[in-house]
Amino acid sequence: xxxxxxxxxxxxxxxxxxxxxxxxxxxxxxxxxxxxxxxxxxxxxxxxxxxxxxxxxxxxxxxxxxxxxxxxxxxxxxxxxxxxxxxxxxxxxxxxxxxxxxxxxxxxxxxxxxxxxxxxxxxxxxxxxxxxxxxxxxxxxxxxxxxxxxxxxxxxxxxxxxxxxxxxxxxxxxxxxxxxxxxxxxxxxxxxxxxxxxxxxxxxxxxxxxxxxxxxxxxxxxxxxxxxxxxxxxxxxxxxxxxxxxxxxxxxxxxxxxxxxxxxxxxxxxxxxxxxxxxxxxxxxxxxxxxxxxxxxxxxxxxxxxxxxxxxxxxxxxxxxxxxxxxxxxxxxxxxxxxxxxxxxxxxxxxxxxxxxxxxxxxxxxxxxxxxxxxxxxxxxxxxxxxxxxxxxxxxxxx
Numbered sequence: 001x002x003x004x005x006x007x008x009x010x011x012x013x014x015x016x017x018x019x020x021x022x023x024x025x026x027x028x029x030x031x032x033x034x035x036x037x038x039x040x041x042x043x044x045x046x047x048x049x050x051x052x053x054x055x056x057x058x059x060x061x062x063x064x065x066x067x068x069x070x071x072x073x074x075x076x077x078x079x080x081x082x083x084x085x086x087x088x089x090x091x092x093x094x095x096x097x098x099x100x101x102x103x104x105x106x107x108x109x110x111x112x113x114x115x116x117x118x119x120x121x122x123x124x125x126x127x128x129x130x131x132x133x134x135x136x137x138x139x140x141x142x143x144x145x146x147x148x149x150x151x152x153x154x155x156x157x158x159x160x161x162x163x164x165x166x167x168x169x170x171x172x173x174x175x176x177x178x179x180x181x182x183x184x185x186x187x188x189x190x191x192x193x194x195x196x197x198x199x200x201x202x203x204x205x206x207x208x209x210x211x212x213x214x215x216x217x218x219x220x221x222x223x224x225x226x227x228x229x230x231x232x233x234x235x236x237x238x239x240x241x242x243x244x245x246x247x248x249x250x251x252x253x254x255x256x257x258x259x260x261x262x263x264x265x266x267x268x269x270x271x272x273x274x275x276x277x278x279x280x281x282x283x284x285x286x287x288x289x290x291x292x293x294x295x296x297x298x299x300x301x302x303x304x305x306x307x308x309x310x311x312x313x314x315x316x317x318x319x320x321x322x323x324x325x326x327x328x329x330x331x332x333x334x335x336x337x338x339x340x341x342x343x344x345x346x347x348x349x350x351x352x353x354x355x356x357x358x359x360x361x362x363x364x365x366x367x368x369x370x371x372x373x374x375x376x377x378x379x380x381x382x383x384x385x386x387x388x389x390x391x392x393x394x395x396x397x398x399x
Contacts, residue, residue, distance in 0.1 A: 001033045011070050012037045021074060043079045044068040050115040052080045060118035085114040085122070090151040092183060094123035107183050109150075122146045123187075128194040130156075138198055152179040152245060157198055159205045162252075168214035172205050173250040174224070176233070178242050185241030193240055200233040201247075207232075217252075224249035 006012050006026035013021050015036045023040070024030065045051045045065030053061045053069065054077045063069065064084070071079055087093055087110035097104050097120045105123075108114055116122070129142025136158050159172045176197055180186065190196055208229055209217055223229050230247055237244045359369055 001031065003029060004032050004037055005029045011040045011042070013040055013073050023070075023072075038073070040073070041071050041079075042068060043071065043081055045081050048084050048086070048113060049081055050084050052082050054078050062115055062117060064115040085146070087112040087114055087147065090149060092148045092150055093146055094148070094183070094187060095120055096123065105187070127192045128198065138194065140192070140195070143194070148180065148183065150180050150183075152177060154178070155194065155197070156250075157201050159202045162205055162209045164209050164212060164214045164217050166213045168217075168254065170209065170214075170217075171253040172209070172224070173252065174201060174205070175248040175250055176201065176244065177246040177248070178237060178244050180241065181243045182241035185239075190240040193237075193242060196236050196240055197233065197242075200236040201230065203232045204230045221249055221252070 004012075006024055006028045008027040010026045012024050012026075014024055014030075014032070015021050015038070017034050024037075043051055045063070045067050047066050049065045051063040051065070051067055051069055053063065055061070055075055056077045062082075069079060085093065087108060089111045091110045093108050093114060095106050095108055095114075095116070097106070097117070099119065123146065125143070125145050125148070126141045127143040128138045128140055131137040131139045131142065136156070138157075154175055154177045157174045157176055159174065162170045162172050164170065178197070186193060205224075208224065212220060225248060227234055227244065227247060230244070233247070234244050362372065363369055
């Protein structure tokens with residue numbers, strides 16, 4: 001006999017001597033006589049979790065969180081807390097459900113928080129993926145998942161042992177951009193879309209290279225960036241519910257000898273190309289120098305012409321100024337001479353007036369003016385004497 005305290009928030013299973021059980025919740029204090037008590041665990045799930053309950057009769061029940069359940073030692077076999085499956089907006093899952101002996105399939109698109117019922121289970125995808133030991137090699141079942149991505153995606157794809165028409169062995173490297181268009185078609189038509197992509201792309205690349213020599217293959221590699229070169233790939237993708245948006249050619253690899261020959265040819269072509277570019281640049285530099293020198297000569301001639309025009313303009317301006325000054329000086333001299341002539345004329349007029357008055361005065365005083373004038377001018381410039389009688393006619397013409 002013993003006392004036992006069951007605290008608040010606890011639950012115990014009390015077993016009697018007959019093996020019967022009763023559940024006791026706290027808070028409580030009880031006396032145990034020929035009885036045993038086991039404290040029971042309480043399981044709780046958050047909003048992004050759920051409780052998975054397995055009953056002793058084989059039934060299963062999933063309760064979405066937030067929820068809490070006490071373990072019943074009689075009814076329950078076990079209780080576990082599981083994380084709900086988060087399905088984002090660009091994702092989807094495939095759910096199978098059993099109902100009356102039949103199995104139904106449905107697709108759940110995100111965003112969603114998926115909690116399966118006891119009769120539901122998820123589709124497990126197992127596709128080709130990169131080999132962890134050699135990422136360039138694809139191996140079966142390397143990708144295992146339950147959530148499909150419905151947004152555009154891409155994958156690297158290396159096509160080995162591609163033989164050209166002249167028996168050159170190559171490895172062609174591609175990148176395939178694709179998008180899942182119809183999930184139901186994909187589930188019905190294929191179990192491994194990646195393997196289908198690899199096989200179809202391999203067939204297209206082999207067909208492309210098989211009809212061309214190695215040199216022709218190198219010259220036409222830009223066509224490997226066009227979807228028209230991948231007829232098998234696009235047709236197979238459409239058949240299994242996918243859409244191929246683009247294929248990018250990333251290059252190729254050859255065996256060591258062929259690659260060495262190719263590298264030597266590339267080096268030779270590159271050297272010739274560099275020499276040609278160097279010569280072209282030298283010629284362009286020479287042309288540029290000549291052009292710049294011609295431009296400088298034109299500028300020099302233009303500057304000299306402008307300077308000559310400026311000098312001529314200055315000389316013309318100086319000449320005009322000199323002529324203007326000379327003309328002004330001549331005009332001033334002419335004006336001064338005219339004034340002097342006027343003064344002389346006035347003086348001569350005054351002198352003549354005075355002389356006339358003098359002669360008049362002398363005539364008034366009965367002075368013989370002829371004798372006076374002859375006496376005044378003893379040495380005339382020209383003397384004309386006229387002798388004869390009164391009947392003689394005289395005509396004098398002086399030129």
